[in-house]
Amino acid sequence: MTSTEGKVVSTVDTDAALVLEHLRVTFNVRAKEVHAVNDVSLRVRPGKTLGIVGESGSGKSVTVRAIMGLLGHSATISGSVRLDGEELVGMPEDQLRRRRGVKMAMVFQDPMSSLNPTMRVGSQVAEAVRHHHRVGRKAAWSTAIDLLRSVRVPDPERRASDYPHQLSGGMRQRVMIAMALSARPSVLFADEPTTALDVTTQTQILRLLDDLKERYGMGVVLITHDLGIAARHTDDLAVMYGGRIVEAAPTASLMSAIRMPYTQALMDAIPRIDALSHSRLASIEGAPPDPSMPSPGCAFAPRCPRAVDRCSTTPPLTEGEPGHRWACWYPLGVQS
Secondary structure: OOOOOOOOOOOOOOOOOEEEEEEEEEEOOOEEOOOOOOOEEEEEOOOOOEEEEEOOOOOOOHHHHHHOOOOHHHEEEEEEEOOOOOEEOOOHHHHHHHHOOEEEEEEEOHHHHHOOOOOOHHHHHHHHEEEHHHHHHHHHHHHHHHHHHHHHOOHHHHOOOOOHHHHHHHHHHHHHHHHHHOOOOOOEEEEEOOOOOHHHHHHHHHHHHHHHHHHHHHHHHHHHOHHHHHHHHHOOOEHHHHOOEEEEEEEHHHOOOOHHHHHHHHOOOOOOOOOOOOOOOOOOOOOOOOOOOOOOOOOHHHOOOOOHHHHHHHHOEEEEEEEEEEEEOOOOOOOO
């Protein structure tokens, strides 16, 4: 990871496992600067789930990969990322590598592309165990079975001998979670972990993550485009648009009093079971902003039904109530 000179690092937040302050990520693409993440500040509490919600291209996954140090040399990263009080921005790659999987771990969207198709799943989990702990093959295999059992893989002794293609999508995702838990990380990142799964299996995986965070006291960061999923399975919510956090609050507070028009647009786009048959699904008109051409005002202004000229020319102030902040000149439910 790289950083800029003169960065100010504040005191350690003892109530958070992970603290982001003014995180920025810029890529140089064909002589253009792409501003993928702009001034993002977040907290992840132990034993709690932070949901980061937004459309594709909003900066959710880039934020997480910047934290993990998975963006490579093409990214310029500034700001502060503290994991268990330890600064990650500017940390040498060899030191950062030793913290992946141990203090922070990732569950990716597509387990089939993450698992080795030529290895039995038990061996892959055992390999992760041996990577993080100095144990023999027999002890690692026994721990792998216990991990598979902890993520509710049925008959783990038998399933451990299966290859990835012999498992369902939900079972493969459970294997990935077992591997991620092999070193009991402080923070687990789940990047769209249920996108390719059916609704029933989605619910099972999300409930499993809910149970694991409470059992192990780890912080979970759930990346999703589905505000409905986030509302049911998170403790805190951050809504991203154009690489920025446009609204953030404890989940219950945010869902009971949405202020940002973009957040309301995401809510309106959720299919409703009580909608009239053949009724048209709501959508957000227009397209997300081009990160290589940052707007001088609110990035959502071209798509916002409440926007006026001021919104396109002047950056909105980040305002709010205790525990609830938003970036909008004309927030919903607030008299201007």
